[in-house]
Each structure stands twice: as C-alpha cells, then as structure tokens.
Amino acid sequence: xxxxxxxxxxxxxxxxxxxxxxxxxxxxxxxxxxxxxxxxxxxxxxxxxxxxxxxxxxxxxxxxxxxxxxxxxxxxxxxxxxxxxxxxxxxxxxxxxxxxxxxxxxxxxxxxxxxxxxxxxxxxxxxxxxxxxxxxxxxxxxxxxxxxxxxxxxxxxxxxxxxxxxxxxxxxxxxxxxxxxxxxxxxxxxxxxxxxxxxxxxxxxxxxxxxxxxxxxxxxxxxxxxxxxxxxxxxxxxxxxxxxxxxxxxxxxxxxxxxxxxxxxxxxxxxxxxxxxxxxxxxxxxxxxxxxxxxxxxxxxxxxxxxxxxxxxxxxxxxxxxxxxxxxxxxxxxxxxxxxxxxxxxxxxxxxxxxxxxxxxxxxxxxxxxxxxxxxxxxxxxxxxxxxxxxxxxxxxxxxxxxxxxxxxxxx
Numbered sequence: 001x002x003x004x005x006x007x008x009x010x011x012x013x014x015x016x017x018x019x020x021x022x023x024x025x026x027x028x029x030x031x032x033x034x035x036x037x038x039x040x041x042x043x044x045x046x047x048x049x050x051x052x053x054x055x056x057x058x059x060x061x062x063x064x065x066x067x068x069x070x071x072x073x074x075x076x077x078x079x080x081x082x083x084x085x086x087x088x089x090x091x092x093x094x095x096x097x098x099x100x101x102x103x104x105x106x107x108x109x110x111x112x113x114x115x116x117x118x119x120x121x122x123x124x125x126x127x128x129x130x131x132x133x134x135x136x137x138x139x140x141x142x143x144x145x146x147x148x149x150x151x152x153x154x155x156x157x158x159x160x161x162x163x164x165x166x167x168x169x170x171x172x173x174x175x176x177x178x179x180x181x182x183x184x185x186x187x188x189x190x191x192x193x194x195x196x197x198x199x200x201x202x203x204x205x206x207x208x209x210x211x212x213x214x215x216x217x218x219x220x221x222x223x224x225x226x227x228x229x230x231x232x233x234x235x236x237x238x239x240x241x242x243x244x245x246x247x248x249x250x251x252x253x254x255x256x257x258x259x260x261x262x263x264x265x266x267x268x269x270x271x272x273x274x275x276x277x278x279x280x281x282x283x284x285x286x287x288x289x290x291x292x293x294x295x296x297x298x299x300x301x302x303x304x305x306x307x308x309x310x311x312x313x314x315x316x317x318x319x320x321x322x323x324x325x326x327x328x329x330x331x332x333x334x335x336x337x338x339x340x341x342x343x344x345x346x347x348x349x350x351x352x353x354x355x356x357x358x359x360x361x362x363x364x365x366x367x368x369x370x371x372x373x374x375x376x377x378x379x380x381x382x383x384x385x386x387x388x389x390x391x392x393x394x395x396x397x398x399x400x401x402x403x404x405x406x407x408x409x410x411x412x
Contacts, residue, residue: 010065013260013267015058017082020259022054024086027093065266074266078273080226086274087281088222095215102207109200109207116208120174121215133166133220137227141234152240153370155231160365163220164291168322171213171299176314179205179306183409198406203399206303213295221288225280243374244286248279283377286384287365293391294363298322300395301358304402307409325360328353358394362387 030037040046065074099117103110120126140158145151179202196204232240253275260267298318305314331350335343368375 009261009264010266011058011062013264013270014060014062014065015054016260016264016267017061017270018054018057021082021086021089022050022057024089024093027097028089031096065270074269075273075276078270079277080229080273082270083274083277084222084225087225087277091218091222094218095211099208099211102211108196109204112196112201112204113208113211116178116205117211118208119178120170120209120212123174125173126170126212126216129166129170130216130219133162134223136162137220137224141227141231150370152228152231152242156228156242157366157369159224159227160287160291160369163217163224163288164294164363166220167213167217167292167295168298170216171209171295172302172315172318174212175206175209175299175302176306176311176318178209179303180309180311180314183307184310199403202303202307202402202406206300206399209303210296210299213299214292217288217292217295221281221284225277225284228280228284242283244283244377244380245276245280247377248283249276252279252282286377286381287368289388290363290365290384293388294358294360296395297358297360297391297398300398300402304398304405307402307406321357322360324353325357326364328357329359329361359390362390 040050099110099114103114106113137159140155140162143155145154147154182205228242253272256271256275256278257268260271298321301321302314302318305317309317328350331346332354335347335350368380
C-alpha cells in the first residue's frame with residue numbers, strides 16, 4: 001500500500017509539483033505551435049484533457065514520493081532532478097520569448113536581431129563550442145590540482161573562465177563573420193533598401209549575436225551547477241561549504257517551501273532541494289554575469305571593427321585587446337615609481353592602454369573565489385552590478401564608434 005493513499009497532502013503535493021513544471025513549459029509549448037496553442041486554450045475538451053493530464057502526472061509524482069518516503073532522498077531528487085529540469089525549462093522559455101519580445105518592442109531593428117539570433121544558434125559552431133566547454137567542465141572535476149585542499153576553488157574558477165571564454169570565442173567569430181560577410185557580399189545593400197537604416201542594422205546584429213552569447217553562457221552554466229556540487233563528492237578532501245550559495249539558500253529555500261501546504265512534509269522536502277538548486281543558480285549567476293560583461297564589450301568591439309576590416313584582422317585585434325585589457329593594469333602597477341628611459345616608455349604605454357582599452361581585469365572572478373575570508377553574497381552582487389554597468393557604458397562607446405565607421409562606408 002503506497003503512503004499517498006492514506007495522506008491526501010502527498011497527492012496535493014504531487015499535483016502542485018506537476019502544475020509548476022507545466023507552467024514553466026507553457027512558453028516553449030506556445031513557441032512550437034502558436035496557432036495550435038491558441039486553439040487548445042479556447043477548447044473545453046483540450047482544457048479538460050489538460051486538467052486530467054495534470055491530475056495523472058500529480059498522481060504519478062505522489063506515487064513516487066510515497067515509494068521513496070525518505071526525506072534526504074526526496075531533497076536529493078528535488079535538487080538534481082526536479083529543480084534541474086525546472087531550471088532547464090525556464091531557460092528554454094527565456095530564449096524563445098526574449099528575442100520575440102525585443103522584435104515586438106523594436107520592430108525594425110528587433111527583426112534584424114531576431115534573424116541574427118536564430119542564425120547564430122543554428123550554426124554548428126555554436127553547439128560544438130557548447131559541447132566542448134561542457135566537456136572541459138566535466139573533466140575539471142577529476143583533474144588533480146595539487147593545491148593542498150583548495151582544488152574546489154581552483155575548479156570553480158576554471159569553470160567560470162571556461163564559460164566566459166566559450167562565449168567570447170563564439171561572439172567574436174560570429175559578429176566578425178556575420179557583419180563583414182553581409183557588407184562584403186553586398187547583401188547588406190538589399191537590407192538597406194528596405195526600411196532599415198544602418199543604425200538598426202548594426203545594433204540589431206549586435207543584439208542578436210549577444211543574445212546567442214547569453215544563451216550559450218546560461219546553457220553551459222547549467223552543467224556547471226552539477227559540476228560544482230559533484231566536485232566535493234568526488235574528492236572528499238575538498239568537501240567544502242561554498243558560502244555564497246549557502247547565503248542564497250536562506251532566502252530562496254523558504255520561498256520554494258511556501259509553495260507547498262504546511263502538512264505536505266514530503267512535498268516541502270522536494271521543494272527544499274529545488275530551492276537549493278536555484279540558490280546555487282543565483283549565486284553562480286553573479287559569476288556568469290561578471291564574465292558576460294566582458295563578453296559584451298568584446299562582441300561590441302568586434303561588431304564595430306567588422307564594419308571596416310575583414311574577418312581575420314578583426315579576430316586578431318580582438319585577441320590583442322583581450323590580452324592588453326588584462327595586462328595593462330598589471331603593467332601600470334609594476335612600473336609605478338620606476339625610473340629609466342625603457343621603463344618610462346613601458347609605463348607610458350601601460351597607462352595609455354589602461355585609459356583607452358577596457359579594464360577587463362575588473363571582470364576577474366578569481367579574487368571572489370580564492371580568498372581567506374568568505375565573501376558576502378549581496379555585497380558581491382552590488383560589485384557585479386557596478387562592473388556590469390561599466391561594461392554597458394563601454395559597449396555603448398564601442399557601438400557609437402562602430403556607427404561612425406559604418407556611416408560613410410560604401411555598401412554598393
């Protein structure tokens with residue numbers, strides 16, 4: 001006899017869990033067949049079938065809860081199965097609806113952005129980079145780092161760097177190829193003959209490719225959640241407590257638990273595990289956002305340069321800017337107070353690059369990870385938002401320069 005037959009709260013918990021997953025699936029169900037979705041929403045028989053399906057799914061979940069019974073086991077399934085699937089569904093919905101929302105708000109430029117976004121996501125290069133980066137993250141779990149107990153911190157920093165570098169690689173390649181090929185191949189002339197001006201073309205291309213980079217960042221961030229949980233389990237010497245996800249759990253876990261009735265103890269345990277997954281997601285999203293600010297700057301520079309120079313030169317210049325953007329603050333610090341003609345020239349070049357090039361060292365996640373005292377999550381969130389604001393300003397400047405370069409470019 002299953003426990004759910006004698007405890008109505010378990011059946012209610014199962015129906016609530018099924019309903020949450022269904023609500024999260026609505027955006028991509030609509031995106032698959034908008035007309036069929038609209039017809040089904042107006043059909044009483046379809047609505048009746050939906051209610052019956054939810055009850056059946058809730059019944060199945062209730063049977064599973066009653067069969068497992070153990071609270072620790074339910075929290076594990078809530079974290080690694082239910083929470084992870086819910087997170088993935090929300091990501092799918094976000095990247096189906098967000099580009100269409102931009103196209104609705106900004107019709108002409110948004111249409112260019114939507115087309116660039118779809119073109120970027122359909123490229124085999126996009127998915128090859130995603131698979132390669134995911135493989136690197138999985139392999140990083142098992143690599144010995146010989147850091148005397150700090151392997152987890154090293155692996156975490158490598159994970160964030162892999163996500164950031166994958167998005168930069170794709171964004172720079174996609175923007176430089178897409179914009180320069182359209183200009184050199186004269187297809188931009190056809191686009192300009194329609195009611196789309198140069199500003200809408202360039203910014204639309206940039207926004208579409210940047211959305212694809214954001215999608216890549218969040219997709220690779222999903223297995224990174226698993227990897228950061230699996231690392232301490234694989235190597236018990238690195239069984240550490242990550243302070244930032246623990247701080248997020250204090251706010252997020254109770255919010256998820258409140259979705260369940262007070263008497264549904266088993267359902268609350270699943271929601272506890274789900275809240276732990278999303279606490280990890282929120283804490284790690286700060287690191288992803290910090291890296292994405294760097295992605296945004298370099299994609300904007302690549303898009304601006306693509307209006308004038310060919311693909312190969314563009315990629316090389318972006319690579320040089322990436323290294324100098326990280327190196328310039330170090331050169332300024334090292335040459336501070338140095339004397340001599342040679343060191344004076346190095347100091348001058350360091351200060352020049354530090355002023356003109358983006359300060360990419362601000363986007364380094366290492367000091368937030370490898371430190372003696374734990375970092376407060378919400379103070380770090382304030383720092384991330386400040387640095388991201390800097391990246392928005394620099395991106396705007398880079399696009400403005402790109403528009404000036406593109407304004408008098410002969411497209412005929």
